[in-house]
Amino acid sequence: MTHLGIITPFPPKYSGVGQYGWHVAHGLAATSLFHTITVWAEQAPPSVRPHPPCHHSLQVERIWRRDSAKDLARLLQAVWAARPDAVWFNAGLTMFGQTRAVNFLGLLLPWFLRRRRIPVVITLHEVAEAARLTTLGLQNGALTHLGAHTATQLLLQSEAVCVTLSRYIALLHEHYRVRTIYHFPHGAFSDIKPLPRPPHAPPADILFFTSLAPHRGLNVLLEAFEHVQAALPRATLTIAGSDHPRYPGYGAQLRASTQDKTGVRWRGPQTEAELQTALAETRVVVLPYLATSGASSVLHRAAAAGRAIVASDLPDLRATAEDSNLQAEFVPPGEADALAQRLIHLLRNPALAEAQAAHNLQAMRPLALEATSRRYAELILQVAHAA
Numbered sequence: 001m002t003h004l005g006i007i008t009p010f011p012p013k014y015s016g017v018g019q020y021g022w023h024v025a026h027g028l029a030a031t032s033l034f035h036t037i038t039v040w041a042e043q044a045p046p047s048v049r050p051h052p053p054c055h056h057s058l059q060v061e062r063i064w065r066r067d068s069a070k071d072l073a074r075l076l077q078a079v080w081a082a083r084p085d086a087v088w089f090n091a092g093l094t095m096f097g098q099t100r101a102v103n104f105l106g107l108l109l110p111w112f113l114r115r116r117r118i119p120v121v122i123t124l125h126e127v128a129e130a131a132r133l134t135t136l137g138l139q140n141g142a143l144t145h146l147g148a149h150t151a152t153q154l155l156l157q158s159e160a161v162c163v164t165l166s167r168y169i170a171l172l173h174e175h176y177r178v179r180t181i182y183h184f185p186h187g188a189f190s191d192i193k194p195l196p197r198p199p200h201a202p203p204a205d206i207l208f209f210t211s212l213a214p215h216r217g218l219n220v221l222l223e224a225f226e227h228v229q230a231a232l233p234r235a236t237l238t239i240a241g242s243d244h245p246r247y248p249g250y251g252a253q254l255r256a257s258t259q260d261k262t263g264v265r266w267r268g269p270q271t272e273a274e275l276q277t278a279l280a281e282t283r284v285v286v287l288p289y290l291a292t293s294g295a296s297s298v299l300h301r302a303a304a305a306g307r308a309i310v311a312s313d314l315p316d317l318r319a320t321a322e323d324s325n326l327q328a329e330f331v332p333p334g335e336a337d338a339l340a341q342r343l344i345h346l347l348r349n350p351a352l353a354e355a356q357a358a359h360n361l362q363a364m365r366p367l368a369l370e371a372t373s374r375r376y377a378e379l380i381l382q383v384a385h386a387a
Contacts, residue, residue, distance in 0.1 A: 002384050003036045004028065005084035005118075007075070007109065009095050010041035010060065015211065015245070016297050017092035017125050018042075023189045024090070027373025029055040033381060038082055040075055042066065066245070067097035072105050076112055086119045086384040088376070091155065093126045093148065093293075098246060100147055107151040110158050119387040120158040121380050123184065125294040127168045128152060129175050130316070152176065159383045162376075164295035167319045184375060185323050186295040187367035190272075194306030194361060195280040204235040204347045207282035207307070209275065210298050212251040213244035217288035217312065220336050222258060224288070227340035229263055232347055240278055242269040279305040283353060284346050287311040290333050296320045299328065300367070303360035308353035310342045325363040327356045 006028075008021030021039075029037055036059065043062045054060055063078055064071040079087065089110050096106030110120040128148035153176055155161070162182045163169060169181045206225070210216055218239070225237045243251050251266075258264045267278060279285070285302035289312045296317055302309050303326050311317045312333035321328050329346060331338040346353045 002034050002085045002381060003038070003082070004034045004380060004384075005079055005082060005087040006037065006039045006090065007079070007087060008039065008041060008090035009092070010039060010044075010062075012044050015092070015095075016294070017090060017095055019189065019297060020123075020125070020186070021090040023369055024088075024373055024376060025058060026055045027369045028088075028377055028380075029057045030370070031373055031377045033377045036084075038084065040064070040078060064096075067099060067102050069102055069105055072096065072102070072109070076109060079109075079113060079118065080116055084118065086121060086159075086380050086387070087113055088380060089120055089122050089155075089158070091122055091124055093128060093151070094246075100144060104147045104151050107155060111154045114158065117387065119383045121160045121162065121376075121383055122155050122158045123162045123164070124152075124155060124168070125164055127163075127171050129171050130168065130293075149175075159387070160379055162379070165316060165319050166323050167315070182379065183323075184372060185367055186297060186300050186320065187324075187372040188300055188304040188364050188369055189297065190276065190301065190304055190369075192304045192361060192364045192368055194357065195276065197280060197283075201281040202234070202236040204232050205238055205282040205284075206235065206343060206347075207238045207240070207278055207285045207302075208288070209238075209240040209270065209278065209285070210287075211244040212239075212241050212254070213247045214250070215289065215291040216244075217290045217333065218254060220290070220334055220339065221286060221288040222254070222261075222264070223336040224340040224343065225264070226261075227337065228343050228347070231340075231344050235347065236263045236265060238265045238267060238278055238282060240267040240270045240275065275301075276305075279307060282307060283350075284308045284310060284343060286339070286343065287317060288333075288339055289314060289317065292316040295323075299326065300324065300364070303357075304364045306357045306361050308346050308356050309360070310339065310346065324367060326360050329356075 009015050009018035011022050039060045041062050043065050064075045096103045156178045162184045164186045166183045172178050228235045285307050292314050309328040311328045313330040329342045
């Protein structure tokens with residue numbers, strides 16, 4: 001039996017990479033193929049809402065904080081002391097903080113682990129060459145590109161590299177000449193089944209759920225919703241999620257601007273159970289993003305719950321849908337009128353929305369968490385045994 005180490009952001013703080021790490025870690029534990037799984041996770045401040053308890057076989061050590069180079073040294077020492085048979089590094093390019101220096105140092109961890117003959121499996125959720133850094137609120141320029149390129153080059157020296165979008169394979173081949181990359185479609189976090197709408201659910205609800213930041217396009221959605229309400233007065237918009245780490249206070253600022261608007265329901269951060277309730281009550285999930293950085297968990301979660309989807313026509317969102325054979329109504333990013341028309345069309349045509357949802361449910365079945373976790377487990381064991 002094998003001791004697996006995992007380095008990842010981890011709930012209760014919300015992030016797409018952290019949610020992925022939480023669910024895959026639990027899926028790996030459920031395989032019973034590892035005698036010990038140690039998760040070296042980010043510390044959570046007391047103000048953050050509690051998260052459901054971890055699987056009994058997961059040992060979670062909350063040992064590092066964002067923007068702390070000192071904690072990165074502690075993290076490295078802890079992994080060296082534990083001597084796991086392999087480490088799964090669940091990597092986001094900005095997972096370690098807001099500064100370029102700290103993120104660069106954090107992304108060097110797999111390179112240092114390999115120096116101690118600890119094999120590493122990387123999941124690379126983002127590729128700098130595919131991202132619009134300025135739109136995402138990140139510093140751009142020659143130094144940023146040099147750091148991102150160097151960090152990615154060192155990450156790609158790991159024993160196995162996984163990506164969640166197939167289009168990243170071609171990008172990495174082009175820019176880094178890397179040989180073998182494994183494609184792991186993002187897949188589902190929850191059961192793949194249509195959620196029944198409760199009797200009290202609003203008749204025409206639109207759900208937006210993700211971290212709150214300018215590049216998520218929420219201001220565009222709020223403008224579009226005014227057109228939706230003009231056509232469908234009983235329509236409602238549910239907004240769920242917490243501020244993105246780079247934009248503290250952004251949600252409160254937008255919420256204050258909608259105080260006099262009817263039909264807009266702000267739900268704040270969501271537990272898993274609360275998110276399932278929000279999905280059950282809605283008819284359409286909307287992704288009005290202006291920029292993206294990786295595969296979309298929101299798109300997969302909406303598909304797994306049997307809900308229709310309207311999304312911005314961005315390369316990563318389009319690739320997420322194509323990789324998983326999912327259907328969505330795509331609209332030009334930033335165009336409120338086009339977004340409103342697509343939403344109105346789906347809300348007025350429930351048969352169309354239900355047909356899209358039925359197709360997506362069928363497409364999601366091979367992407368259940370159990371299947372994804374089993375693939376990860378097999379790859380990690382292969383790497384561990386070859387070391």
